[in-house]
Amino acid sequence: MKRFLFCMVALVLVALVPPMPAFSAFDKPESQVVMAITEVAQGAPVSVTINNRRHRTGYLQVKTENETGAASLVVTVFGNTALGDFLLCTSSAITANQTTTILLGSTLTAAGAIADVCDWPLPGSVTFTFTDSVPATDFDVTASIFWVTD
Amino acid sequence: MRRILALVATLCLIPLPSFGAYDLPQKQVLITATEVATGAPVAMTFGNRRHRTGYLVVKTENEVATASLVVQVQNAGLGAVTICTMTAITTETTTVAILGSEIAALHEGAAVTDACDWPMSGSFNVAFVTSGAGASFDVTAHIYWVTD
Numbered sequence: 129m130k131r132f133l134f135c136m137v138a139l140v141l142v143a144l145v146p147p148m149p150a151f152s153a154f155d156k157p158e159s160q161v162v163m164a165i166t167e168v169a170q171g172a173p174v175s176v177t178i179n180n181r182r183h184r185t186g187y188l189q190v191k192t193e194n195e196t197g198a199a200s201l202v203v204t205v206f207g208n209t210a211l212g213d214f215l216l217c218t219s220s221a222i223t224a225n226q227t228t229t230i231l232l233g234s235t236l237t238a239a240g241a242i243a244d245v246c247d248w249p250l251p252g253s254v255t256f257t258f259t260d261s262v263p264a265t266d267f268d269v270t271a272s273i274f275w276v277t278d
Numbered sequence: 279m280r281r282i283l284a285l286v287a288t289l290c291l292i293p294l295p296s297f298g299a300y301d302l303p304q305k306q307v308l309i310t311a312t313e314v315a316t317g318a319p320v321a322m323t324f325g326n327r328r329h330r331t332g333y334l335v336v337k338t339e340n341e342v343a344t345a346s347l348v349v350q351v352q353n354a355g356l357g358a359v360t361i362c363t364m365t366a367i368t369t370e371t372t373t374v375a376i377l378g379s380e381i382a383a384l385h386e387g388a389a390v391t392d393a394c395d396w397p398m399s400g401s402f403n404v405a406f407v408t409s410g411a412g413a414s415f416d417v418t419a420h421i422y423w424v425t426d
Contacts, residue, residue, distance in 0.1 A: 133282050184424060209422055210304075211337040212372040215389040235381060247381045248388050251333055251422045252303070 162188070162256055162271040168201060169266035173259040176271075177208060184249040185233035185277040187242075188256070190269060195225050197265035201258060205232060205246065208253035216254075217246030222267075233277070303329060307404050307419040311339055314347060314406045315414035321405035323354055330397040331378035332423040333390070334362075334404075338370050338415040345413035347406060351377060351394065354401040361402075362394030367415075377421070 163176050190203055205217040220243055222228050230244040238245045258269050305324060314320050336349055347367040352358035364375050375392035406417055 207333060207374075207422070209333070209335045209420060211335045211418060211420060214333075214335070214372070214374045215387070218387060246388070248376065248390060249331065249379070249424045251424060 159272055159274045162273055163258070163269060165193070165268050165270045166258075167266050168258045168260050168269045169196075170199075170260045170263050173257055174269070175255055175257040177253060177255040178273075180250055180252055180254050183273075183275040183277065185231070186250070186273045186275040188230045188232055188271065188273050189227055190219075190222065190230070190258075190271045191227045192222055192267040192269055193225050194268040195265070196267075198262055199223070199260050199265035199267050200262045201260050201267050201269065203230065203271075204257045204259065205250075206255040206257070207248070207251040208255055209251070213255060216248045216250070217244070219244045221261075225267075231276075232273075303423040305329075305332070305421040305423065307334075307421060308406070308417055311337075311416035311418050312406075313414050314408045314417045315342075316345075316408050316410055316412065319405055319407040320417070321403055323401060323403045325401055326398055327400065328426045329423040331376070331425040332398065332421045334364075334375045334377055335372060335420050335422065336364070336367065336375075337372045337418040338367050339418075340416040341370050341413070342415075343410055343413040344368075345408050345410045345415050347408050347415050347417065349375070349419070350403075350405045350407065351398075352403040352405070353396070353399040354403050355399070358403055361396035361398075362392070364392045370415075376424075378425070 166174055168174050192201060201222040203219040206213040207216050219230050228243045229241055231242050232246045233249040234245055235247050236245050260266055312320060338347055349364040350360060351362040352360050362377055367373050374390045375394060376390050377394050378397040379393050380395050381393050408414055
């Protein structure tokens, strides 16, 4: 009986390990796919909402491929609340097949290969909207976030 | 047997705060639309155990006359210390301020109209004050915490 109880206690302890904060620190750094490759055409913007329980700063990387015509893609970031979404960031227009990096939630200044820096920390729920503004054009877009801070 | 059960119960308590840390913490300041009329300000005090920065979102509806709403946040202590006064809200809109951040308001065209530098303390007050003759707004307000 004692051995059984001892095993049960050990089992409970093992089950409790993953949520402990110290262990969760091993998760970092982590990335999150915002959007698998998706065609974004003029007149058909694509919005993706992610739950973001604990991250405030991260690199948003946007890869544009297979441009049709002279497309121009803008990424807007919104914080979501029950009282309405609010704009946090608008990226510079992306006009070529390339990988663009935007730092979200930082007060640094854009430089080098970092195209945009958006100051505002990310709240618990965030929507990314990908919009192509040039008629009869499109991009195939992939986007991921590489989180920096909790 | 009792000792083992007591041990298990005690150990179960240890990780509970870590679950809380992963919440999407939201403080409902004015849960439902509350009428804030001239001469009848609404103020509340909240305990705030661990959050220092957050987005204060204020929604105004059903304006009567020409109302002007000011939202004031105070750290509560031996005397209330004003840490933020939002720009007056004069239309039916949703307005966002960030509390406890040094970011300059209106930076990069974001829809955050006010940035209040001072971090939130363990207890704070939020006061809603309408001015304008015979004026009122129905106000809802939430805080979306960003940092502990």
